[in-house]
Structure formats: structure tokens, C-alpha cells
Amino acid sequence: MKLNYLILVAALIFYTTTAAQVNAGQIDDFENGTIQNWTDGGSAVPPENMPTGGPAGTNDNYLRDVSLGGNGAGSKMVMFNEQQWAGNYINEGIVAIKFDARAITNNLNLRVAFDGAGGRICTTNAVTVLAGGNWAQVVIPISTTDFTLVAGGSSISQTLADV
Numbered sequence: 191m192k193l194n195y196l197i198l199v200a201a202l203i204f205y206t207t208t209a210a211q212v213n214a215g216q217i218d219d220f221e222n223g224t225i226q227n228w229t230d231g232g233s234a235v236p237p238e239n240m241p242t243g244g245p246a247g248t249n250d251n252y253l254r255d256v257s258l259g260g261n262g263a264g265s266k267m268v269m270f271n272e273q274q275w276a277g278n279y280i281n282e283g284i285v286a287i288k289f290d291a292r293a294i295t296n297n298l299n300l301r302v303a304f305d306g307a308g309g310r311i312c313t314t315n316a317v318t319v320l321a322g323g324n325w326a327q328v329v330i331p332i333s334t335t336d337f338t339l340v341a342g343g344s345s346i347s348q349t350l351a352d353v
Contacts, residue, residue: 212277212353214284220244220251227273230255233264245290245325252290267298279304279332279350288329293321302330303340308348311337 218226225237237255244250257267287302299316313336319326330336337346 211273212275212279212282212284214282216274218253218271218274220253223251225253226271228253228269228271230269231263233258235264237269245292245327276353279353280347281351285333286329286331288327290325291319291328292323292325293319294323295321297321300328300330302332304337304349304353306349307352308345308350309339309343310341311343311346311349312340314338 218228220226220239223239223241225239228237230237233256235256235258237253240252240254242249242251244252255267255269256264258264291298291300298319298321300319301313301316303310303312305311313330313332315336317328317330319328332350334346334350337350339346343349
């Protein structure tokens with residue numbers, strides 16, 4: 191069984207110029223004790239808010255998700271948020287997503303994927319977080335050249351403009 195811990199303290203970088211649901215500089219820090227609308231698609235072990243042990247240590251909340259390996263729901267480390275992370279990433283000037291992650295037993299190859307007006311897209315290059323229990327700061331670029339079209343996607347820029 192794979193046991194991976196992941197914090198999705200996603201701090202989007204650069205500045206905001208217009209109002210949208212997603213905002214540059216937006217952070218999910220999990221300090222309110224909830225999972226802040228994150229889901230893993232219905233696995234047997236849903237994400238949970240952990241009250242201590244995040245990257246800042248004692249009393250630093252984080253989001254924990256366990257992937258089980260094999261096939262089916264919960265087998266892979268896949269997380270979704272269709273609420274506060276929807277919007278126009280291009281108008282907001284968002285060019286990267288930054289967060290802290292920790293992998294306990296298996297390395298994690300992390301990517302960002304979006305579904306929007308131009309179909310599904312996924313970052314071409316993964317960022318690897320090595321197993322071993324240490325928190326790592328991850329930055330994943332999300333400019334149009336950083337993505338690959340997947341599952342019938344037709345336009346990276348249309349998707350980024352309407353996630």
C-alpha cells in the first residue's frame with residue numbers, strides 16, 4: 191500500500207488584475223480545520239485535514255490523502271478542486287502554482303491538470319517529490335507552453351482562460 195501525504199497549500203504567484211473566482215496569491219492553508227473543497231474522486235480513504243505536522247511543524251494544519259495503489263478510485267494520488275480554483279488564469283496573470291508536499295513511502299510525480307473551455311490539459315513535465323517524510327516546496331509552471339492537450343482537448347489557452 192502506498193501511503194503518501196500531500197499538502198496542497200497552493201499559493202498562486204504573481205499579481206491579480208481583474209476579479210475572478212481564482213485569484214493570484216490565493217492560498218489554501220487548511221487552518222480552518224476543513225479540506226477546503228478538495229476531493230480525490232471518491233476513494234475509500236478520502237482526504238482529511240490534519241491539525242498538526244504541516245511544513246511549519248506543530249499546530250500547522252495540512253491536507254492528508256492516502257493512495258492505495260492498484261486500480262480504481264483511490265489507487266493514484268489524484269486530487270480535485272472545482273470551487274475556489276476555477277476561473278481565468280490568463281487574466282489573473284497566474285504563471286505558476288506553488289505548494290508544499292510530502293511523500294512518505296513512494297516518490298510522487300506531481301503535475302497540474304485543468305478542464306475547461308478548451309478541454310483537458312496537463313502539465314507536460316512532472317515535478318518529483320522524493321519519499322522520506324521531508325516537506326518540499328514545489329513550483330509548477332502553468333504557462334501555455336507548459337501543458338499538453340489530453341483526452342480530446344483542443345486549446346490550452348481557452349482552457350486556461352476558463353478553468
